[in-house]
Amino acid sequence: MQTYKAPLRDMRFVLHELHGGAPNLPAELTDSILDAAAKLATDVLAPLNMSGDVAGCRLENGVVRTPAGFREAYAIFRDGGWTASSCDPRFGGQGLPESLGKLVEEMICSANLSFGMYPGLSFGAYRAIAQHGSAALQDRYLAKLVDGTWAGTMCLTEPQCGTDLGLLRTRAVPQPDGSHRITGNKIFISAGEHDLTENIIHLVLARLPDAPAGIKGISLFLVPKFLPDADGSPGVRNGMVCTAIEHKMGIRASATCQLSFDAATGFLVGMPHKGMTAMFTMMNSARLAVGIQGLGIAEASYQGAVAYARERLAGRALGGAQCPDLPADPIIVHPDVRRMLLTMRAYTEGCRALGGWVAQRIDAGDEEFAALMTPIVKALFSDLGYETASLGMQVYGGHGYIRDHGMEQYVRDARIAMIYEGTNGVQAMDLVGRKLPAHAGRLLRGFFHPVSSYIAAQAEHPQLGAMAAALGRAFGALQLATAQIAAKGMADPEEAGAAATDYLRLFGLVALGFVWLRSAEVALAKLPAADGDAGFYQAKLTTARFYMERILPQTAGLFAAIKAGKGSMMELPAAAF
Amino acid sequence: MKVLVPVKRVVDYNVKVRVRSDGTGVETAGVKMSMNPFDEIAVEEAIRLKEKGVVSEIIAVSLGVAACAETIRTALAMGADRGILVETDAELQPLAVAKLLRALAEREQPRLMILGKQAIDDDMNATGQMLAALLGWSQGTFASKITIDGDTATVTREVDGGLETVALTMPAIITTDLRLNEPRYASLPNIMKARKKPIETVRPADLGVDPAPRLKTLRVVEPPKRQAGAKVASVAELVAKLRTEAKVI
Ligand SMILES: Cc1cc2nc3c(=O)[nH]c(=O)nc-3n(C[C@H](O)[C@H](O)[C@H](O)COP(=O)(O)OP(=O)(O)OC[C@H]3O[C@@H](n4cnc5c(N)ncnc54)[C@H](O)[C@@H]3O)c2cc1C
Numbered sequence: 001m002q003t004y005k006a007p008l009r010d011m012r013f014v015l016h017e018l019h020g021g022a023p024n025l026p027a028e029l030t031d032s033i034l035d036a037a038a039k040l041a042t043d044v045l046a047p048l049n050m051s052g053d054v055a056g057c058r059l060e061n062g063v064v065r066t067p068a069g070f071r072e073a074y075a076i077f078r079d080g081g082w083t084a085s086s087c088d089p090r091f092g093g094q095g096l097p098e099s100l101g102k103l104v105e106e107m108i109c110s111a112n113l114s115f116g117m118y119p120g121l122s123f124g125a126y127r128a129i130a131q132h133g134s135a136a137l138q139d140r141y142l143a144k145l146v147d148g149t150w151a152g153t154m155c156l157t158e159p160q161c162g163t164d165l166g167l168l169r170t171r172a173v174p175q176p177d178g179s180h181r182i183t184g185n186k187i188f189i190s191a192g193e194h195d196l197t198e199n200i201i202h203l204v205l206a207r208l209p210d211a212p213a214g215i216k217g218i219s220l221f222l223v224p225k226f227l228p229d230a231d232g233s234p235g236v237r238n239g240m241v242c243t244a245i246e247h248k249m250g251i252r253a254s255a256t257c258q259l260s261f262d263a264a265t266g267f268l269v270g271m272p273h274k275g276m277t278a279m280f281t282m283m284n285s286a287r288l289a290v291g292i293q294g295l296g297i298a299e300a301s302y303q304g305a306v307a308y309a310r311e312r313l314a315g316r317a318l319g320g321a322q323c324p325d326l327p328a329d330p331i332i333v334h335p336d337v338r339r340m341l342l343t344m345r346a347y348t349e350g351c352r353a354l355g356g357w358v359a360q361r362i363d364a365g366d367e368e369f370a371a372l373m374t375p376i377v378k379a380l381f382s383d384l385g386y387e388t389a390s391l392g393m394q395v396y397g398g399h400g401y402i403r404d405h406g407m408e409q410y411v412r413d414a415r416i417a418m419i420y421e422g423t424n425g426v427q428a429m430d431l432v433g434r435k436l437p438a439h440a441g442r443l444l445r446g447f448f449h450p451v452s453s454y455i456a457a458q459a460e461h462p463q464l465g466a467m468a469a470a471l472g473r474a475f476g477a478l479q480l481a482t483a484q485i486a487a488k489g490m491a492d493p494e495e496a497g498a499a500a501t502d503y504l505r506l507f508g509l510v511a512l513g514f515v516w517l518r519s520a521e522v523a524l525a526k527l528p529a530a531d532g533d534a535g536f537y538q539a540k541l542t543t544a545r546f547y548m549e550r551i552l553p554q555t556a557g558l559f560a561a562i563k564a565g566k567g568s569m570m571e572l573p574a575a576a577f
Numbered sequence: 578m579k580v581l582v583p584v585k586r587v588v589d590y591n592v593k594v595r596v597r598s599d600g601t602g603v604e605t606a607g608v609k610m611s612m613n614p615f616d617e618i619a620v621e622e623a624i625r626l627k628e629k630g631v632v633s634e635i636i637a638v639s640l641g642v643a644a645c646a647e648t649i650r651t652a653l654a655m656g657a658d659r660g661i662l663v664e665t666d667a668e669l670q671p672l673a674v675a676k677l678l679r680a681l682a683e684r685e686q687p688r689l690m691i692l693g694k695q696a697i698d699d700d701m702n703a704t705g706q707m708l709a710a711l712l713g714w715s716q717g718t719f720a721s722k723i724t725i726d727g728d729t730a731t732v733t734r735e736v737d738g739g740l741e742t743v744a745l746t747m748p749a750i751i752t753t754d755l756r757l758n759e760p761r762y763a764s765l766p767n768i769m770k771a772r773k774k775p776i777e778t779v780r781p782a783d784l785g786v787d788p789a790p791r792l793k794t795l796r797v798v799e800p801p802k803r804q805a806g807a808k809v810a811s812v813a814e815l816v817a818k819l820r821t822e823a824k825v826i
Contacts, residue, residue: 005591008609029772032650035611036763044762081765094765532606 002406003307004046004110004300006038009536010349011103014356017522018515022100023363030100037104040080041111044073049112050406052253053413057194059245064193064255073115074148074196083119083148087126091142098359102292106352109296113413114253116293118151121191124286125152128203129222132270132278137222141201144232151197154286155186155204155223155259156279162188163426165276166215170206172266182206182223182240182266185258188420192257193225193242199234200225202259204266205275212273220275221266239264250412283422284374288358290421291377294385295351297414301392302344304407308396309337331395339550340391346516346547347384349540353515355381372435372443373511375427380508382417383424389414428500431507432485433493444482451475451514464520470548471513477559478510484563498566506558513552520544578631580623581687582657583638583678584616586648587698596799603698603797612648614760615693617655618753621760622723623691624656631725632689634658638681640674642666646776653771654763660776661685665788667781673788675707680784682712687748689730694719694752705752715745719754 011034015021022030048069055067077083086101087093096104108116126145129137144150161167170184182204186192193200202223211217226234239262246256270278309332316322317333331337358377361369389410393400400407418424435443455475458468481503489496523540530537588594588603589611595604612620626632637652639645640663649660663677682690695702709716717723717732721740724731730745735754745751781788809815819826 026772028647028650029768032647032654032763032768032771033765036654036765036768040762076762079764080762081767085765094769096765532604532608536607 001404002046002050002300002304002409004042004303006034006041006107006110007299007303007352008034008038010352011106013519013522013536013540014352015099015103017526018353018519019099019356019360022097025097025100033096033100034103036080037082037107040077040082041107044076045108045111045115048073048115048253050409052112052114053250053409056247056252057245057255059193059242062193062241062243064195064242064245064257066194066196066255067253070115070253071196074118077115077119078148081147083122084146086123087146088130091126091130091138092146097363099356099363102288102355102359103352105289105292106296106299106355109293110300111296112253113293113297114251116296117251117254118191118194118196119148120289121154122148122150122152122201123289124154124282125201125203127282127285128154128220128269128278129201131281132220133222134269137267137269140228140232141222141224144199145201149197150199150201150234151191151194152201152203153189153191155189155192155202157188158185159187163423165205165218166213168205168207168218170204170261172206172208172219172221172268174208175265180206180208180221180266180268181263182221182261183263184261186261187258188246189257189259190254190420192255192259193245194255198226199228202240203269204261205279206266208272215276217273218275219272220269220278222269223261223264223266227265248416250409250415284370287374287378287421287427288355288370290417291351291379291381292355293417294382294414295348295355296385297410297417298344298348298351298381298385298388301389301407301410301414302341302348304405304410305341305344305392305395306332308399308405309341312397337395340395342543342546343551344388344391346543346551347388347512349519349543350512350516350547351381351384353519354511357515366446368439368443369446371438372431372447375431375435376504376508376511378421379418379424379427379504380511382414383505385417386411386414424504425501428504429497431504432489432496432500436482436486441486447511448479451510454514454517458517458521461521463524464517467517467520467544467548470552471510471517474506474510474513474552474555477555478506481506481559481562488565492566494570495566498569499562502558502561506555506562509552509555509558513548516544516547578689579634579636579685579687580626580632580689580691581636581638581678581682581685582616582619582623582652582691583640583674583704584620584648584652585613585693585696585698586610586639586641586645587613587696590614590697596797600796600798602794610644610648612651613693613696613698615695615697615753615755616652617760618755618757619691619693620652620655620657621758622720622753624761625758626723626725627656636661636685636687638663638678640665640669640677646778649776650771651763653774653776654768655761656767657774659774662776662778663781663784664778665781667788668790669788670790670792671701671703671707672791673781673786674704675711676786677781677784677788678704678708679711680786682708684784689725689747690750691723692750692752694754705750709750712748712750715747715749716751717743717745717749718752720751721754721756723751723757 052067058065084093085096089095172180172182204221204223205218227236229235242257243260244258310330312331313328314331317329322329322333358373393407396407455468455472458464485499519540523537527537589609597604623635635657637649637657638661639648646662692705719735720732721735722733728747730749732743734741
């Protein structure tokens with residue numbers, strides 16, 4: 001059995017105490033929203049997580065059936081206005097700021113990642129139309145995407161291409177009435193077909209007849225499953241079918257579809273051949289969302305692991321029995337189990353705090369910071385989500401590997417976040433290849449400046465000084481690594497490519513160190529008057545110390561690997577592998 | 578028709594309640610608080626009556642510390658129209674609550690008040706009955722079904738032997754049982770809108786009521802811990818143990 005309770009105390013800490021609240025929303029209101037989302041996640045979504053995983057989706061005559069209970073849960077989700085939560089009020093949305101919206105997303109992902117895919121993809125489609133669609137397309141499609149009557153998809157991937165979309169083949173032929181006929185095969189399309197909504201709005205990348213070759217010749221089209229009538233009801237069935245759904249490792253209740261488009265009617269979104277530009281403006285939001293998936297799974301797995309570690313009896317504490325009246329001590333007494341639990345906790349709370357910082361900067365309109373941090377949030381959170389889920393399984397021993405407790409599902413579900421929305425390798429390339437050099441390093445300074453001045457400010461602090469010093473060393477390694485990549489990578493792009501993944505992790509660990517130091521500072525200040533909350537702040541301080549002493553030193557190893565350069569990596573001829 | 582629904586702020590039903598070390602009560606510091614689940618059912622019923630056109634206005638009332646305003650907000654987010662907070666830091670017992678509610682009833686003149694049959698913190702199951710007596714109104718407790726037709730409220734009650742149906746002449750007090758309805762989830766737009774609905778704050782003195790406790794709590798203790806179970810090898814052994822050790826047969 002999985003048990004999940006929304007970590008509302010820590011969420012309020014991140015939102016209010018660490019980052020100063022959500023813009024223009026009083027604390028009582030944000031708390032009510034978090035409470036309501038928590039209730040939905042725990043009462044409606046979480047109970048369907050394991051049953052949905054076992055049942056999976058079924059394809060019957062071109063129709064995909066979601067697992068039992070999903071339709072009812074979606075109706076509650078939709079009627080509660082949650083599909084509209086982050087949408088613009090101009091289009092009927094609730095306009096929640098990111099700093100609140102990301103916490104709501106996290107709860108949905110913890111409770112039921114598969115379920116969250118459906119509204120998540122709709123939001124991507126909403127964004128594309130809201131930012132790049134004509135007024136006519138917006139009028140016709142947005143209201144129903146926002147209120148959840150219709151769902152959406154993002155159709156990029158084809159059998160021959162995922163990362164390299166320049167290889168894309170789907171064709172779009174202009175028609176006299178201004179529409180287009182779309183023909184081609186898409187694979188791996190999440191929510192490509194399902195029974196949750198009366199219509200599905202596909203956003204499809206395709207090539208116009210006069211398109212230049214490669215990535216510069218791709219356009220974006222809106223292709224509805226049913227072409228809406230003038231009154232807005234879903235009308236004639238459009239020319240696409242779901243030919244298969246994938247059988248896969250995790251998120252088994254999320255339908256991953258092969259879609260075959262055969263002269264389907266589509267409408268151009270944005271300018272011809274500018275499809276990738278349109279995609280990129282949404283990419284930030286989608287990639288951050290995938291990072292949050294990693295965080296959500298990490299939290300759920302951590303909760304499961306803690307509950308088990310308190311109950312499971314095995315061995316005696318090394319320092320002498322702690323529960324002599326029991327046949328053995330609970331495993332939470334063992335240093336190695338504590339290593340696992342604290343690592344999980346430090347990653348989870350650290351990612352929540354870092355995600356909160358990024359969200360807060362986005363709310364403040366700081367797009368450059370968002371651009372810099374997006375690949376880090378996507379790759380770091382999804383990597384750590386998977387590592388955390390794996391630790392959670394380890395805490396359960398053999399009982400983690402079998403299905404009953406649901407711990408192995410977290411491992412399987414977490415794994416995809418490292419792959420889709422641009423693999424984590426591609427995120428690392430984005431960081432070193434695009435974000436570092438951008439504007440002569442200006443994006444980078446948006447992170448380096450606040451971090452270095454904060455470390456300096458805490459250096460003499462009686463309680464925090466040691467942690468600040470540890471962070472200072474890691475930050476120094478990050479600066480040196482950055483300088484090396486800038487110097488060597490300019491001359492030889494393979495050097496940058498060879499360093500990318502280690503560099504992203506190094507960057508991410510420093511960023512986590514920064515939010516942990518800030519968390520420690522806040523906790524320390526609150527502790528004297530904390531009353532019933534003292535335990536919460538004390539745990540923050542201890543976890544911060546664990547992070548600085550036991551995790552952050554990994555940065556030294558990463559730095560050494562980066563410094564060694566590409567040599568050993570590129571030497572071996574491909575035939576020798 | 579106006580309906581008044583009192584909503585109590587209690588320790589959330591998911592929280593494992595702990596007795597304070599000094600035995601004076603249960604620990605509430607840093608504990609998640611929510612609306613009493615029976616009161617949620619009461620609010621839901623009022624909203625359904627409003628949706629049927631029977632009720633025109635729903636007033637949610639909470640009594641206690643300032644934070645009870647949040648419980649009222651929850652009711653407003655579900656669909657209540659306005660709130661009244663009777664603010665006091667004093668410990669409130671059923672009789673005081675009933676007197677305060679009577680004063681509000683005299684002021685607001687509702688035709689119906691729907692209350693939870695009991696609150697999950699102290700399980701008193703008394704306020705509704707006391708209030709009906711103080712006001713001299715009809716009462717239908719433990720309701721699992723409510724129909725309102727003109728001046729008559731027909732209430733199906735869950736009693737020990739089964740179901741009993743009573744017809745009440747309005748104005749009336751109804752208390753809710755678990756099976757009356759399933760409360761809705763507060764929707765995001767309604768949570769936002771609830772911020773704009775008015776909550777009036779009054780104090781017991783404004784209502785001419787002295788809320789001082791009439792009962793004194795002597796001591797609060799945890800229930801005895803359950804002993805670990807044992808596995809028996811056979812039915813015969815089970816019967817023997819039931820006879821000699823448990824002494825129940
Ligand atoms: C469950 C699931 C759901 C999905 N949902 C969607 C969806 O809704 N819509 C959609 O369009 N797609 C979706 N995808 C597709 C997904 O986005 C792609 O699988 C992903 O982008 C990787 O592409 P690929 O599989 O073609 O791998 P490839 O591009 O073939 O990559 C293979 C490996 O090579 C590496 N690599 C490739 N190029 C480079 C490079 N230039 N430098 C360094 N390393 C490189 C990659 O990191 C990877 O490790 C989904 C996939 C899955 C499994």
